[in-house]
Amino acid sequence: MLAPVDQLADARAEAVLFDFSGTLFDDTGVLDPAALAAAAARHGVRLDETGAAEVIRRTLRHVDSPEGFAAREGCDLSPQAHRRVWTTLIADAGPFEAPLVEALYACLTDPHAWLPYPDTVPVLRALREAGVRTGVLSNIGWDIRPAFARVEVLDALHTVVLSCEHGLAKPDPALFALACERLGTPPGRVLYVGDDPAKDGAAVRAGLPVYLLPSERSAGAARGLAAVLRLVR
Template identity: 30%
Template sequence: MPLPQSPTRHTQRPSRFRAVFLDVGGTLLHEVPPREAIYAEVAATHGRPLPPAEMRRRMLAAHHELGRVHDGAFRYSDPWFEEYIARIFGPGPGGLGLDEDRLASATAELFDRFESSGTFRLYPGARELLRDLRDAGLVLGVISNWSERLPRVLSALELDSAFDFVLSSAIEGVEKPDRALFELALERAGVPAEAALHAGDHPAKDVAGALDAGLDAVLVDHSGARGDLPGIRRVEGLAELATLVLSETA
């Protein structure tokens, strides 16, 4: 569904922020069911049933083995994911033993699942947040450690029109918390660091990374489980994030 319309149009109070950057996974949306359950479902369709917890263990091991760059492929790029899936499902050591044809089928199925809008659920208030920030005249951007499929995911969820630009780590070849990705966002937005805020769910990748680049930062803690962290501003939902941003006056 498209972004909701404002119930009443009015002039927002001026904000000291001219741009807001948002993480995607764990901030605007989440996977349903969890990723390891999706991988386990695909394994079961190819005759390799196993519990999601065991699949998660295999996924973490493959992620650790591959690292940030593998054979020139940056993390979360399609070639990186092809090798990642092969290590989990393929005939190699520790793999589930699928032959070449079934491995290709499982890989295609997983790529399709993680590009489908049906795999993702927006957190409450996501569309309203984007609407309100756009109504306030803010530049909106995405900074996400994600595959090159991210723009298509946002399009499938009808969120793409909300953003002025989308930065995916796999496309840019740099990932959070590297300050270079935040600096690229500032360049795209055309604002200085002190006029921008980044919000995300990871204390190190999102908050520390943004602060290191000179931006303001907010931790989005949907579960409320993290509690207060020294020196970190925290909100427990996207409605609270919208209130915080729009209350920051010049």
């Protein structure tokens, strides 16, 4: 869905800003039982994959509950806030002891655990080859740049704007304005691509046209990012 459409009716976008989680990188498979069991061992905790799967299930059930969502408010404004909020949520999900909490938090924020959608790398490379200025704007509490470097597309990004580095988070229009300034492109010519109608859709308040990806996702399936290539010069 593109909104508002009229902003791109006469001329296509000159630059693109992407959300990270759920847009370019898959957020559904980050916590893996084998990886958690290995991380737990490094923290002195004996945990087999069956036990790790149960820990993950209990954690996700708690953090994705209405109470968990409420507790996560403001967690992306700094790395310290992110660690404090998420380790508290993880601990309360068990309750789990500190070493296991640290192991799970390490898995959650491990750039190698975040995998791009099948169309992420091709689309970012196509934009780079077309000379389109491209960036990422994300509500996140840790540095995601290594995730892009690992799949060799960090050099395709002209800017990476993270909420935890600026003390601002979507839907604050000031964060979108900052990202456009970093791109050197007027907001009306910057297409914002995301998946959250509230936080990503708020880009329209800063003057950016928005392309929202479908909320439905299939494991291993392309995210629909190729459509972006038709919306830029």
